[in-house]
Amino acid sequence: MNVLLSELESRLSEIREGLSAEGLTHLLVSKKGNICYLTGMETGVAVVGLDEAVLWLKDLYIEHHSSLYLDDNYPLDVRVYDMGNVFDYLKGKKQRLGVENVSVNSYRELADKLGYNPPTTEIVESKRMIKSRYEVEMLKTSASIAMKGMDKAFEVVRRGLSEAEAAAEVESELRHNGSECPPFRQGILLASGSSTADIHANPSQEKIKDNSMVIVDLGAKYNNYFSDMTRTITVGSLGREEKEISEFIHNLEMETIDRLEIGMPVKDIHDFVEREIIKKGYQFYHSTGHGVGLEVHEKPSVSSDSSDIVREGMVFTIEPGIYIPRKFGVRFEDMVYVGKKNIEVLTR
Amino acid sequence: MNVLLSELESRLSEIREGLSAEGLTHLLVSKKGNICYLTGMETGVAVVGLDEAVLWLKDLYIEHHSSLYLDDNYPLDVRVYDMGNVFDYLKGKKQRLGVENVSVNSYRELADKLGYNPPTTEIVESKRMIKSRYEVEMLKTSASIAMKGMDKAFEVVRRGLSEAEAAAEVESELRHNGSECPPFRQGILLASGSSTADIHANPSQEKIKDNSMVIVDLGAKYNNYFSDMTRTITVGSLGREEKEISEFIHNLEMETIDRLEIGMPVKDIHDFVEREIIKKGYQFYHSTGHGVGLEVHEKPSVSSDSSDIVREGMVFTIEPGIYIPRKFGVRFEDMVYVGKKNIEVLTR
Structure with a gap:
C-alpha cells in the first residue's frame, strides 16, 4: 500500500x-x-x-x-x-x-x-472527481511517464515498421520508465492508414505506409494512477484534406482547453467541440473526454449527458477527433488539471 | 472480423x-x-x-x-x-x-x-465452454505465442535485472510474435523473492536476487483468443524448503493433468488438488483453474463451487500453487484441451 x-x-x-x-x-x-x-x-x-x-x-x-x-x-x-x-x-x-x-x-x-x-x-x-494535492502529484508523474512513451512513439513510428512492432517499442519504453502496467486493457492504441478511422483499432501486423497518419493513444500507471494522451503523427507528407483536418483538430483541442473555466457546465465543453466539428461538415462520434485517476475512465464524462460543473481539483481529458470511414482519422488528447487559478495541461 | x-x-x-x-x-x-x-x-x-x-x-x-x-x-x-x-x-x-x-x-x-x-x-x-475445432486452432496458436514469451522469460530472468525490466522484455517478445495485446489487464505477472507469495503482485522496480524463485504468469491474444500459463523459474540454487515445494507443485500439476477424463465432475479436480496441498501441510488459496477462450477467465471455474462435468471440447487451466506469506510462492500452470481420446496440453 x-x-x-x-x-x-x-x-x-x-x-x-x-x-x-x-x-x-x-x-x-x-x-x-x-x-x-x-x-x-x-x-x-x-x-x-x-x-x-x-x-x-x-x-x-x-x-x-x-x-x-x-x-x-x-x-x-x-x-x-x-x-x-x-x-x-x-x-x-x-x-x-x-x-x-x-x-x-x-x-x-x-x-x-x-x-x-x-x-x-x-x-x-x-x-x-475532485483530486487532492497528493493525487495531482501522482497524476503528474503518471503523465510524465506517458510523455516519455509518446516521445518514443515519435522516434520509432516510420514507414515499413509494423504497427505491432512500433507498439512493442512504446510499451517497453513505458515499462522502463516506471509504468506499473501496459496502458489500458488492450495495450496502447497505435493505428496507421485507414485504421486511424477505427476508434478502437488494435495494433496489427500492417506496415506503416509513407505519406499517412498514425494515431497513438497511450498512458501509464504510477502508484495506481493512470494517464492518457493521444497524438496523430505524420509520416512523410499529407494530402490537402488530411492536413486541413489535422490542423483543425489540433487547433480545436487547444481552443477548447483555453475556454475551460471553473463553474462552467461540463456538458458545455462537449457541446462546443461537437458544434465546431459539425460546423466543419463532419460528425463527432465519441464524447469529448473523461476523468482520469484510479481508473483510465472515471467521472466526469465530458459529454452531452453530463450534469457536472467544472470544479477545482478535477482532472479530465480533452480529445476531439474526426474520423472518415475507410479513409483516415485524426485525434489529439491531453489531460488537464483544473487548478484554483489556471488550467494546467499535464501531458504537454 | x-x-x-x-x-x-x-x-x-x-x-x-x-x-x-x-x-x-x-x-x-x-x-x-x-x-x-x-x-x-x-x-x-x-x-x-x-x-x-x-x-x-x-x-x-x-x-x-x-x-x-x-x-x-x-x-x-x-x-x-x-x-x-x-x-x-x-x-x-x-x-x-x-x-x-x-x-x-x-x-x-x-x-x-x-x-x-x-x-x-x-x-x-x-x-x-465447449470449443469448436476452429476455436481450438485459435487457442493453440495463442498458446504457441505464449510459449515464445515464456522462452524469453527463461532467457532474461537473472540476478540484478528488475522485475519491470524483465517484464518489458517478455511483453515485447509476445507482441513481436503476434500477440494482439499485452496479456491480462495488468500486463504479465513477474514476481521475484517474497513477492512470489503475493498472488496478484505486479512487476516492480525490485531487482531479482540470486538463489531465489521468480513466478512468471503470462499469455497472448490471437484472433481474440487468449492463452494463459505460469512457470516458477529458479535463479541460482534454492534452499531445501523452496526446492521441495517447487518439485511438489510441479509434480502435483502433472499428476492432476494425468487424472483428467471426460465425465468427471470439474469440482473433483479442484478437490484433489486442495486435498494434496493440505495433506502436505499447506493451504490452497485460489481455485485450481478456469476456462480460457475469448476471455482469459471464463467457464468452467475449476473450483469446489463448480457443478460442471468435464466434457470433450473444454479448454481450461490447471494451476496449483503454494504461497507462504512474506517468504515465497510457487505456481505452475498449463492450458489443457479435452479431446475425444486424450487430454492435450496446449502450453507445453
Whole structure:
C-alpha cells in the first residue's frame, strides 16, 4: 500500500459526509477503483459506516501484507473475507445501506439476504472527481511517464515498421520508465492508414505506409494512477484534406482547453467541440473526454449527458477527433488539471 | 472480423437450442466476450431470437466495416445503435426475453421499459465452454505465442535485472510474435523473492536476487483468443524448503493433468488438488483453474463451487500453487484441451 494514511482518513471522512447528505448510514464498497481509493488495497470488500469502517480481505493478503496493518493508525478494521461474514455484519445492524451499481445477480443475492432493496449510489465516484494535492502529484508523474512513451512513439513510428512492432517499442519504453502496467486493457492504441478511422483499432501486423497518419493513444500507471494522451503523427507528407483536418483538430483541442473555466457546465465543453466539428461538415462520434485517476475512465464524462460543473481539483481529458470511414482519422488528447487559478495541461 | 461465417451460424443455432430449452424466445446480449462470440465484433448490442438475430452498432462502425456486411450471408441483421431503438424492438414483441447478468442499474432501466422483470441466463457462457475445432486452432496458436514469451522469460530472468525490466522484455517478445495485446489487464505477472507469495503482485522496480524463485504468469491474444500459463523459474540454487515445494507443485500439476477424463465432475479436480496441498501441510488459496477462450477467465471455474462435468471440447487451466506469506510462492500452470481420446496440453 503506497497511499498516505492521512489521505485515507480524509477520503473516509468525505464519504461519511456523502452518506449523511444522502440519508444513509453505511456504504458497501466492492468496485476495484473505489476499494483502492478508500483502502489503498486493490482487492477486498469494505463497508464504510458513519462511525466505523471494515475491510474484508482474503487471509493470504492479511498475512502477506500484515506489516501494513500493524500500523495502529490504519483507519479500517481488517477482517478475514467471507461473503457470509459481510452479510452477517450488514444484517446485524439496523441501518440505511447504500450499495454501488453491482451486477443484478449480486444485487439480488444481497437484497434476499437483507430482506429489502438497498438504494444504489455513486458517492465514491463523485468524490473521486475532485483530486487532492497528493493525487495531482501522482497524476503528474503518471503523465510524465506517458510523455516519455509518446516521445518514443515519435522516434520509432516510420514507414515499413509494423504497427505491432512500433507498439512493442512504446510499451517497453513505458515499462522502463516506471509504468506499473501496459496502458489500458488492450495495450496502447497505435493505428496507421485507414485504421486511424477505427476508434478502437488494435495494433496489427500492417506496415506503416509513407505519406499517412498514425494515431497513438497511450498512458501509464504510477502508484495506481493512470494517464492518457493521444497524438496523430505524420509520416512523410499529407494530402490537402488530411492536413486541413489535422490542423483543425489540433487547433480545436487547444481552443477548447483555453475556454475551460471553473463553474462552467461540463456538458458545455462537449457541446462546443461537437458544434465546431459539425460546423466543419463532419460528425463527432465519441464524447469529448473523461476523468482520469484510479481508473483510465472515471467521472466526469465530458459529454452531452453530463450534469457536472467544472470544479477545482478535477482532472479530465480533452480529445476531439474526426474520423472518415475507410479513409483516415485524426485525434489529439491531453489531460488537464483544473487548478484554483489556471488550467494546467499535464501531458504537454 | 476474422471469424468464419459458418462458425457464427453454428453458434447462433446452438444459442437458439439453449433458448428453447429454457423456454425463452429471445436473448439480449451485451457482454463483450459474448458479443464477440455471437457476432465477430468487439462492440455492439445484439438480440438473438428463435427466428431472427439483430446486431446494433454505432454508425461509424457500420460505415467503416461495411465491407463485412456486404456479405449477404452475414447471419445478423445490422442496424444503427441507439438504446431506445433496442428497447422499442424488444417492447414490440410478445416474447419471453432472457438477459445476461448486467449491472443492476441497466437491468432496472430495461425492466422499467419492458414493464416486467426478465430472467437472467448464462446460455452463451455455457455454450462457450465447449470449443469448436476452429476455436481450438485459435487457442493453440495463442498458446504457441505464449510459449515464445515464456522462452524469453527463461532467457532474461537473472540476478540484478528488475522485475519491470524483465517484464518489458517478455511483453515485447509476445507482441513481436503476434500477440494482439499485452496479456491480462495488468500486463504479465513477474514476481521475484517474497513477492512470489503475493498472488496478484505486479512487476516492480525490485531487482531479482540470486538463489531465489521468480513466478512468471503470462499469455497472448490471437484472433481474440487468449492463452494463459505460469512457470516458477529458479535463479541460482534454492534452499531445501523452496526446492521441495517447487518439485511438489510441479509434480502435483502433472499428476492432476494425468487424472483428467471426460465425465468427471470439474469440482473433483479442484478437490484433489486442495486435498494434496493440505495433506502436505499447506493451504490452497485460489481455485485450481478456469476456462480460457475469448476471455482469459471464463467457464468452467475449476473450483469446489463448480457443478460442471468435464466434457470433450473444454479448454481450461490447471494451476496449483503454494504461497507462504512474506517468504515465497510457487505456481505452475498449463492450458489443457479435452479431446475425444486424450487430454492435450496446449502450453507445453
